[in-house]
Amino acid sequence: MKTLEEMKEEIKVYTKKQKESFQETDDSWNTITLYHGTTTKYLNDILKNGLTPRKENKVNNFSDVPSNEELVYLTTRWHYWYAYNANQESLIKQVGEKRFEEEDIETLWNETGDFPMYVTCEVPVEFLTLDEDVVYQRKIRKGFRDGTITSPADxxxxxxxxxxxxxxxxxxxxxxxxxxxxxxxxxxKNYLLEGQYGADASNWFSGLGIGHSDLWELIMLEHSHFKKGNQALEVEYPPENNKPIKKIQLEDSGLSIIR
Structure with missing residues (x-):
């Protein structure tokens, strides 16, 4: 039986071939809502160019986690976790680990202008392919063991x-x-990472499934109880209509975004 790492590498080869042969059809109206968590360090680039593969943007939110540089990675529910952790790595690079651990996070957000954020997308289903890290999840590992999964095509x-x-x-x-x-x-941030969502994310990273957090309940809380400081930006098309963001500042009244 192949190891998980061997199957992961096979998936990378498999998806690379898919990308090389991909031809967009008229079925791009068939979409699914997906998310991408990152940090506002890349906000203006996303407003201008969208979410691009790392091969094109040289961005890696998690420098110690290798990934396929030709793909764009998305999630159905872990965008909060990715946003906060990408922001943590970005802030540590800017202010150092000591300050990150000891100082108020809102102070660091304001000092750097670097906030966690996530992108909500309607992605054509025909664009989608495998995330190689799926090999670590329990149901997929079970398929390896019982022989129902022997190649990426399965x-x-x-x-x-x-x-x-x-x-x-x-x-x-x-x-x-x-x-x-x-x-x-x-x-x-604390409610999510220290509560059920954070526990579910930890279990998921251990391959134990997606847990029981209700995504829509979390989104409702984001827009109600925790509304202050959270702000949505509409993205226009064509991208030339999206004016670049010059400054993001957290004030007593909420988030101030200056274009």
Whole structure:
């Protein structure tokens, strides 16, 4: 039986071949809502170019986690976790680990202008392919053991979606982006990462499934109880209509975004 790492490498080869042979059809109206968590350090680039593969943008939110540089990685539910952790890595690079550990996060957000954020997209289903990290999830590992999964072709896009992450063969251009949400509420950050959502994310990273957090309930809390400091930006098309963001500042009244 192949090891998980061997299957992961096979998936990378498999998706690379898919990308090389991909031809967009007229079926791009058939879409699914997906998310991408990152940090506002890349906000203006996303407003201009959308979500592009790392090969094109040289951006890696997690420098110690290798990935396929030709794909765009998306999620059905872990965008908050990715946003906060990408922001943490970015802030540590800017202010150092000591200050990150000791100082108030809102102070660091304001000093750097670097906030966690996530992108909400309507992605054509035909763009979707496997996220190689799906091999670590329990249901997929079971398939390896019982012989129902022997090659990447045995893993479907739906299987990936069920496990919480997916990849796109194509750039997610601004026309497919609904909004970008800047997460400037530290209480919401703590509520998520220290609560059920954080526990579910930890279990998911251990391959134990997606857990029981209700995504829509979390989104409702984001827009109600934890609204202050969180702000959505509408993304326009064509991208030339999206004026660049000059400054993001957390004030007593909420988030101030200056173009």
């Amino acid at each position: 893993i479907t896009v739906d299987m990936c979606l069920e496990q919480g992450t997916i990849a796109s063969l194509q750039t997610i251009s601004p026309e497919y982006i609904n909004e970008i949400v800047i997460l400037g509420n530290a209480e919401y």
